[in-house]
Amino acid sequence: MLKLCRFLAKDQPRVGLYLPEGVADLSVKGFKSLTEILENPSALRSISGADLPGHKLGTIELLAPVEQQEVWAAGVTYLRSKKARMEESEFSASAYDRVYEAPRPEIFFKSVGAKVSGASGNVGIRADAKWNVPEPELALVINSRKELVGFTVGNDMSSRDIEGENLLYLPQAKVYKHSCALGPCITLGATEAEARTWTISVHIFRDGKDVFSGKTSVDQIKRSFSELIDYLWRSQEFPSGVVLLTGTGIVPGDDFTLQPADRVRINISGIGSIENTVVEV
Numbered sequence: 001m002l003k004l005c006r007f008l009a010k011d012q013p014r015v016g017l018y019l020p021e022g023v024a025d026l027s028v029k030g031f032k033s034l035t036e037i038l039e040n041p042s043a044l045r046s047i048s049g050a051d052l053p054g055h056k057l058g059t060i061e062l063l064a065p066v067e068q069q070e071v072w073a074a075g076v077t078y079l080r081s082k083k084a085r086m087e088e089s090e091f092s093a094s095a096y097d098r099v100y101e102a103p104r105p106e107i108f109f110k111s112v113g114a115k116v117s118g119a120s121g122n123v124g125i126r127a128d129a130k131w132n133v134p135e136p137e138l139a140l141v142i143n144s145r146k147e148l149v150g151f152t153v154g155n156d157m158s159s160r161d162i163e164g165e166n167l168l169y170l171p172q173a174k175v176y177k178h179s180c181a182l183g184p185c186i187t188l189g190a191t192e193a194e195a196r197t198w199t200i201s202v203h204i205f206r207d208g209k210d211v212f213s214g215k216t217s218v219d220q221i222k223r224s225f226s227e228l229i230d231y232l233w234r235s236q237e238f239p240s241g242v243v244l245l246t247g248t249g250i251v252p253g254d255d256f257t258l259q260p261a262d263r264v265r266i267n268i269s270g271i272g273s274i275e276n277t278v279v280e281v
Contacts, residue, residue, distance in 0.1 A: 002044055003272070004150065005185040006034055006063040006118075009055060013063055017049045018185035018272070022056045024049035034186075035067050035240050038143045038150070041188050064116040064182045065141075065152055068240035071116060071180055073137075073156050074228050075099070075106040077221050077247030095167060105223055105231055108170060110156065110180050110245060117181040119274040124178030124281035125258050129159035132258045135248035136202040136266040138195065138218050140225055141186050143241040146233055148225060150186040151195055153268045154245045155276060157181075177281040182243065183274045190270065192225045198270040202250050205263040212256055216249035218268075 003018035009025070015034050016023040029047060031037060037044060076099045099106045117123060125132035139154035157180065163173035196219040204212040225246070232244055258264075258278050265275040 001190055001270075002047075002188045003185040004034065004037060004044075004065065004188055005183075006065050006067075007055065008061040008063055016055070017044075017047070017052070019049050019054075022054045023060060023062075024052035024054050026052065028052060033067060034065060035069070038141065038186075038241055039145075041149050044188070062119045062184050064113070064118040064121070065184075065186045066113040066116050066182055066243055069113050069243050070109065070238065071111040071113065071139075071182070071243045071245065072232055073108055073110045073174070073245035074223070074232075074247050075108065077105065077223055077228075078216070078249035100222070105228060107228070107232055107244075108174065110175060115177070115180070117178055117276060119181075119183030119272075119276075121181060121276055122178050122279045123155055123157050123181050123264060123276040124176060124279055125157070125260070126159050126162070126172075126176055127280050129162050129173075130257065131161035131164075132157070132159050133252050133256070134158075134202060134204070134258065134264045134266070136200050136214075136250050136268075137245045137248050138198070138200060138221075138268060139182060140229065140244040140246060141241070142229060142232075142238070142244060144239055146229065148192070148229060150188045151190060151268075151271055152182050152186045152243070153184070153266055153271050153274050154243075155181040155264060155266055155274065156245050156248065178279065181274055181276050184272045187271045195225075195270065196221075198268055200250065201267045203265045204252075204258070205265070206259065206261075211262075212252050214250035214252070220249050221246055
């Protein structure tokens with residue numbers, strides 16, 4: 001399976017193949033954007049990273065693998081997530097129980113592409129929130145024709161106290177500066193069955209110490225990917241495609257909150273890792 005990425009070289013964003021030893025530059029083959037490849041992934045069939053100029057990972061900046069695409073998110077797709085949302089919501093706990101069992105999933109807007117942080121960028125915690133957590137998630141990459149063409153790693157940052165205070169505050173708890181990170185690449189060509197064999201893990205480091213870690217399986221997502229995509233597309237259109245976060249199954253305990261300078265590392269087998277620094281915004 002090929003892995004597609006965006007990176008910065010000579011102050012210009014470029015697209016490349018993400019390889020264990022570095023990035024192979026696809027611009028020499030005439031590819032100018034990520035979107036054009038996602039619209040026609042078969043264009044890469046005859047491309048080999050060995051035939052392209054390369055860049056070592058430490059010498060370039062990896063950008064978020066998103067351009068004009070919007071980023072949306074699905075919630076309460078894991079049983080653990082449902083329980084956590086019920087625990088944080090004093091006045092509306094039963095709503096999350098009903099969403100988990102309902103035919104219609106919870107789907108909400110997360111970010112425009114330009115605001116998404118890359119694999120080593122910053123993620124934010126709100127200055128007016130007291131309980132902030134990362135949400136490690138598998139992200140579906142879908143083109144304008146509603147085709148699931150790839151997968152990437154996502155961090156759907158969340159202010160749990162704001163969301164728990166009132167369900168109507170969900171946009172403020174979820175959508176703010178540095179609230180979303182994606183990367184390091186898009187794994188192309190994997191099926192849902194293959195993706196469901198992958199594991200998701202997170203480690204949070206503070207002052208050099210691992211202060212929280214967790215692990216889950218993509219197969220714990222209750223709803224099928226096609227179901228989530230179908231609901232996302234209802235009464236909608238995405239001319240450049242869209243990225244859909246699929247919910248989290250890893251939730252830190254109620255006594256844990258992120259602090260500035262923490263580092264959040266999320267790995268999904270089959271894709272790779274992102275590691276972002278927490279800043280207050």
